[in-house]
Amino acid sequence: MRFIVLFISSLLLLFGITSCVDPADIVINTSVDVLVVDGTITNLAEPQLIRLNHAQSDRLTGRSGTTPITKASVEVLVDSSEVIVCHETEDGTYQLPADFKAQIGHAYQLRFTLSDGMQYVSTQQIMQPVPPIDRVTARFNATSLPFPLESGGDYRAGHDIFVSWQDPANQQNYYRWEWKLWEKQDWCRSCRQxxxxxxxxxxxxxxxxxxxxxxxxxxxxxxxxxxxxxxxxxxxHSEQYVYDYPCRTQCWEILHSYAIDTFDDQYSNGRQIQERNVAQIPYYDSTACLVEIRQLSLPKSAHAYFKQFQDQTQNTGGLADTPPSAPVGNIRNKNNPQERIVGFFTASAVSAVRYWLDRKDVKGLPFGDTxxxxxxxxxxxxxxxxxxxxxxxxxxxxxxxxxxxxxxxxxx
Known part of the structure; x- marks a missing residue:
């Protein structure tokens, strides 16, 4: 998941702006200037990516933006002995070798050096096992989405996705969920001028x-x-115009989850977990779509971080809420231990299930027809x-x- 998107979109909130103040009355007198690290390696045969970005807000307008960090030397240390070197595939994105898959029970640590010589290291993360997803179900919900799809609007219809699984007994388990959505796209390119x-x-x-x-x-x-x-x-022709072009073949738009969802089995250890709501898929279109649900294991420290981030970005706004603070992760600057670094490096085992969402139970118009x-x-x-x-x-x-x-x- 491109967790970096959620980091950046929440940074202004996390550095002192709370939702109980009218946005029109906010005067931003703080700035964001942080290194953001996004890296979760898994046990699946898929690209294993580490993303490094610099997030900064304009001191006058408060608008935030990100700059990919390029030309870094990035590596993952396995079991304190084997060094796996990453290569930069695009600006700010560093990929482990194509045949690399993390393994349950092994320890992983991220190390990287920036072009200015600054050295960073994460804490060690041991990959925990994850139980398989037994069943996936979906139900249409006119108020499924936590926030409206359009600023100023009130469209929140979508499908709630539920998973069931057997939680292992006699062990503490921490979970996180992600989803990936394939939507049929009939229009593939727009050309301006x-x-x-x-x-x-x-x-x-x-x-x-x-x-x-x-x-x-x-x-x-x-x-x-x-x-x-x-x-x-x-x-x-100097006038402004845009032409849109239909796809010449079958094309799909791929969308990723935009929220954090974690779970601690402290009060359900060893039980059969029935229909936990782990995803909200927007009702963009009335045609069927494909959804992949990913159930990830987390080490205890990673769960604590993601749970904190979840609480601060999704449960704020009440009068009794504590103003959020920047969630500092498990990465430190070896040259300057005082530097605040946002993000977390961890290792997660994954159980993934693809589900065909036929949308036959919908009511009303999809967002695209409104x-x-x-x-x-x-x-x-x-x-x-x-x-x-x-x-x-x-x-x-x-x-x-x-x-x-x-x-x-x-x-x-």
Whole structure:
């Protein structure tokens, strides 16, 4: 799960802003300037990623942003002896070798050095076993979502996902849940100030002062013309416009869970756990979708951290609530022990189940069909609207480009 998103979206709250104050009356007199680490390795055959980011807020506006930390030296120490080196796959993301899978009962520790020489190390994390998920069920709930899908709106319909499992006896177990959602997407690309081209557009090659001409090499991207002020060039449109393009094959939008859900079996040790609500899947579209539910084990220290973060980001706002503080994780700066670092490195065993959510029990319209502007809906646009916050605007007069086609760029 991209837990980093939840970290950053909550940082301003955690550094002193509480929800019992009218947002219009807030004057931000603090700043966020922290290193954020996101890393949970698992026992599954999947990419094992460590993400390093720098989160900072503008001192004047209070708006927060993140910058990926690049060129770091990142490694995972196994059982205090074996060193596994990570490589940077994209800015700020460091991946362990493709064949690496963590193992239950083994100890893991994160170590990394930044380009400025600062060295960081996590506490050691021992991967705990996780019991398998026995059963997954889903029920439609008109108020499933804890927060409305749209700012200022009140749409909260979705499906509550429940899991059942046998909790092991005679051992303390700590759990966390994540979900991944595959939604059918019929519209795959938007081009601003241009059109989508399958093949390259030949430079400085025009036809009848009206068309651009495509070549034979694949391009598969938006072609945005440059005004060269050439006499033969088609008219250049400076007005703002966006064209949306339908998918040419079956396409799915992949969404990830956005909340933390933890559980301690202190009062249910060894029992059969029946239908615990672990996910709320938004009712974006009336078509069926695929949901993957992941049940993760946690070491005791990791559970304490995630539970604290869960309480501070999801249960605040009452008059009796204690103002939240920044959740400092299990990573320290070896050069400067006073540095506050947000995030947690841990190791989790995973039981994953994929569930086909047919949405046959829904009531009312999906969020994608509740466009307040009442714009004409294009075919297959129900999920496009909530993901882009607009209905698709197709380019009706331009064909998908292939070799040798002449292509006109119409105005908006």
């Amino acid at each position: 241009g059109v989508y081209a399958v093949n390259t557009i030949l430079p400085h090659t025009y036809q009848d002062k009206t068309f651009y001409v495509s070549g034979e090499n694949l391009f598969e991207d938006c072609f945005i013309p440059t005004n060269y002020l050439e006499a033969a060039q088609p008219p250049f 466009d307040p502007a009442k714009r004409v809906q294009q075919t297959g646009s129900a999920f496009f609207m909530p993901s882009i916050c607009a209905s698709p605007f197709p380019n009706r007069s331009t064909l998908t480009l292939t070799f040798g086609l002449w292509v006109a760029l119409p105005g908006p």
